[in-house]
Amino acid sequence: MVNNAAIVNEGSGWQRVIAINLTAVIVGTKLAAAHMRKDKGGKGGRIVSTLSVAGLVQSHMTPVYCATKHGVRAYITGLCKDPTRPDQGIEYAMIAPDAVDTPMFQSVDSNRVLFWDELKDEMKRRMMKPQAVGEAFLQLLRSDVINGAILQVDIQGKTFRHMECVNDGVTFDPSKAF
């Protein structure tokens, strides 16, 4: 199961950002986990949530959006560390891209993102094609164990992090995960 839907809007209507980016992730994850857990008759599985670099840093450009992505990281980290998780047979991981050339990015303007006029050139310089994120996603799924992984994707390449955001280089070491 993938939690991917999100919006960005720092203007009026910011409450909806919390509803979609954070509340809906919690609701969806609860529903999926209840269906998937092996100890309750399910088949187990993986739940991957699309974070953002905004879930790893604090940005004055998108403070509400950042708060939701940090919230997702905290929530998923908690599930990842649940001592009953191995019996449930569910793994949790996240992918954290930098700017990507999608309708979300293309629709950004100074009503939705703060300081956009000053920062847009820097963000556009860092922008990736969606394929880069798709390839990273597949790389994540090919790993034997993914519980605890955050795969950061940016124009420098890919970096695996563990839930505490310790940079461990490009190889995910499951022994350091939870």
Ligand SMILES: NC(=O)C1=CN([C@@H]2O[C@H](COP(=O)(O)OP(=O)(O)OC[C@H]3O[C@@H](n4cnc5c(N)ncnc54)[C@H](O)[C@@H]3O)[C@@H](O)[C@H]2O)C=CC1
């Ligand atoms: N585009 C970017 O620069 C970056 C995007 N992300 C994340 O990637 C994920 C995908 O975003 P993009 O593809 O860029 O955006 P997008 O705007 O192109 O796609 C978002 C999708 O979410 C859906 N959605 C929005 N609200 C919904 C709702 N209430 N119910 C059901 N579906 C809803 C939209 O219909 C759309 O298909 C998001 O979690 C976003 O935060 C992360 C880092 C950078």
Ligand SMILES: CC/C=C\CC(=O)/C=C/C=C\C=C\C=C\[C@@H](O)[C@@H](O)C/C=C\CCC(=O)O
């Ligand atoms: C604006 C694009 C909309 C949505 C995509 C998304 O996920 C939002 C990201 C928002 C903020 C990301 C900030 C990342 C910051 C760090 O990488 C800094 O090193 C970047 C330096 C300058 C950018 C401006 C800032 O930090 O506010």
